Amino acid sequence: MVVREYELNLSATEFLYFLDCPQKFRIYRILNPLPYKENFLSSRRSLSSYKMRGYQGKKSDGIDYHNFFETFHRKYANVISQTIPPDEVCKDNVKLLYWTEQQKNYFTAKEDCYWYPIDKEIRLMTEKKRGVIDCIELCEKRNGFRIIDYKPTFDSNDHLLLLFYASLFNEYRLENKDEGEYDFDVLEVGCYYYEMGVRKVYNLKEVNILAFERIFVKSLEKILNNEFFLDKSSCWGCIFIRICKIEKSREYRS
Ligand code: SF4
Numbered sequence: 001m002v003v004r005e006y007e008l009n010l011s012a013t014e015f016l017y018f019l020d021c022p023q024k025f026r027i028y029r030i031l032n033p034l035p036y037k038e039n040f041l042s043s044r045r046s047l048s049s050y051k052m053r054g055y056q057g058k059k060s061d062g063i064d065y066h067n068f069f070e071t072f073h074r075k076y077a078n079v080i081s082q083t084i085p086p087d088e089v090c091k092d093n094v095k096l097l098y099w100t101e102q103q104k105n106y107f108t109a110k111e112d113c114y115w116y117p118i119d120k121e122i123r124l125m126t127e128k129k130r131g132v133i134d135c136i137e138l139c140e141k142r143n144g145f146r147i148i149d150y151k152p153t154f155d156s157n158d159h160l161l162l163l164f165y166a167s168l169f170n171e172y173r174l175e176n177k178d179e180g181e182y183d184f185d186v187l188e189v190g191c192y193y194y195e196m197g198v199r200k201v202y203n204l205k206e207v208n209i210l211a212f213e214r215i216f217v218k219s220l221e222k223i224l225n226n227e228f229f230l231d232k233s234s235c236w237g238c239i240f241i242r243i244c245k246i247e248k249s250r251e252y253r254s
Pocket residue numbers: 021022023024027232234235238239240241244245
């Protein structure tokens with residue numbers, strides 16, 4: 001497989017796959033060709049993206065919880081100050097944890113605009129990146145946005161993932177500045193770990209963004225140069241292991 005220059009557009013899944021093992025990225029791209037922009041922007045989140053985000057074996061739960069988080073503020077804004085949560089929330093621990101976290105945020109927010117998200121489940125595609133951002137909130141000083149990614153638990157790639165989404169959003173703003181769709185750049189990033197009810201937020205540092213961009217550009221160069229082969233010492237847990245063996249045997253034969 002050769003990736004042409006016009007196909008050099010990565011999702012967070014593809015980027016993290018490439019860093020983990022370029023062959024993994026290659027196989028994923030063969031199975032999931034780059035979508036047309038219109039198709040990507042109009043489709044819902046794919047199951048494969050949920051797998052990357054740690055949903056293996058819990059895909060339907062993950063989709064259900066994302067739907068719950070997406071509609072939460074619209075549905076419960078009128079009752080969020082009540083002492084007893086609605087029945088459907090009480091029956092599910094993850095939903096109850098989210099309710100408790102959101103109620104606390106509601107009571108501590110100085111104004112509703114700091115509690116009610118600016119946008120949710122936003123699909124963005126720039127020249128080089130694409131992805132779905134779970135939630136955008138207004139930072140407390142009203143000078144920037146905060147990206148929140150909903151994840152079941154911690155993962156060692158969380159920080160890279162958040163940098164990817166921040167870069168995607170800020171790049172989108174730059175490429176579409178005439179439209180003025182969003183007022184600010186992203187200044188804070190964070191994860192809400194819904195199985196634990198824990199939220200971790202970080203200030204976005206220039207030095208981290210620059211380091212991320214360097215890694216990203218380097219990855220694109222390697223993809224363009226067809227540098228997909230790596231002598232991986234451990235393939236434990238790789239979901240492409242069977243396809244990879246077939247691919248390797250084809251390479252030896254050719
Ligand atoms: S099986 Fe190993 S070498 Fe093959 S794609 Fe997976 S991690 Fe990479």
